[in-house]
Amino acid sequence: MSSHNRIILASGSPRRRQLLAEAGLNFECAESGVEERRRPDECARDYALRMAREKASEVSRRVPDAIVIGADTIVECGGEILEKPADADDARRMLAKLSGRAHLVVTAFAIFAAGRMIESDAVESRVFFRPLSDAEIGDYIATGEPFDKAGAYGIQGIGGGFIERVDGPQDNVMGLPVRSVMAALARAGAVGSA
Numbered sequence: 359m360s361s362h363n364r365i366i367l368a369s370g371s372p373r374r375r376q377l378l379a380e381a382g383l384n385f386e387c388a389e390s391g392v393e394e395r396r397r398p399d400e401c402a403r404d405y406a407l408r409m410a411r412e413k414a415s416e417v418s419r420r421v422p423d424a425i426v427i428g429a430d431t432i433v434e435c436g437g438e439i440l441e442k443p444a445d446a447d448d449a450r451r452m453l454a455k456l457s458g459r460a461h462l463v464v465t466a467f468a469i470f471a472a473g474r475m476i477e478s479d480a481v482e483s484r485v486f487f488r489p490l491s492d493a494e495i496g497d498y499i500a501t502g503e504p505f506d507k508a509g510a511y512g513i514q515g516i517g518g519g520f521i522e523r524v525d526g527p528q529d530n531v532m533g534l535p536v537r538s539v540m541a542a543l544a545r546a547g548a549v550g551s552a
Contacts, residue, residue, distance in 0.1 A: 364424040368417035390416040402434035406466035418470035425548040433509030435461035440509040452510040458489035481535035483526030
């Protein structure tokens with residue numbers, strides 16, 4: 359593969375788009391349309407990997423001449439997978455659960471070409487929230503920020519103020535472990551090695 363490959367991000371996430379653009383990658387975006395549905399007893403890592411692979415596979419099937427990157431982010435706290443909140447009550451429940459404790463953020467990525475997987479991996483970060491008051495949670499929900507985000511918060515937005523520390527890559531919590539993805543693309547010959 360040459361470094362002149364067409365690269366497609368199989369995601370509509372503005373955060374993933376921003377992270378890859380900041381890394382200097384020239385790419386297009388195409389949403390996969392794959393439904394995100396967890397299988398019974400599927401752990402966060404397995405769920406994230408399967409979704410990343412399914413998204414990349416679907417777009418690669420449609421555009422076989424491109425290198426396709428799929429990704430998925432899963433938040434797990436106390437054994438519970440916290441997906442995007444269904445409504446304000448669900449967001450309130452999630453944020454109350456995260457308050458004052460650590461949780462795991464797993465972002466998996468998969469790289470496909472010509473309908474075949476080249477590489478995939480899952481990167482983990484541990485995020486520590488400070489205690490949140492009911493009023494803080496209510497005010498945050500009123501901003502609308504929690505609704506399109508796993509775990510009901512965005513580290514790059516107002517929700518970043520809830521975080522005491524992150525063990526692991528911070529961009530992973532935003533939705534894409536850029537260093538790992540760029541290294542995988544380099545190994546695939548899709549970009550020049552750093």
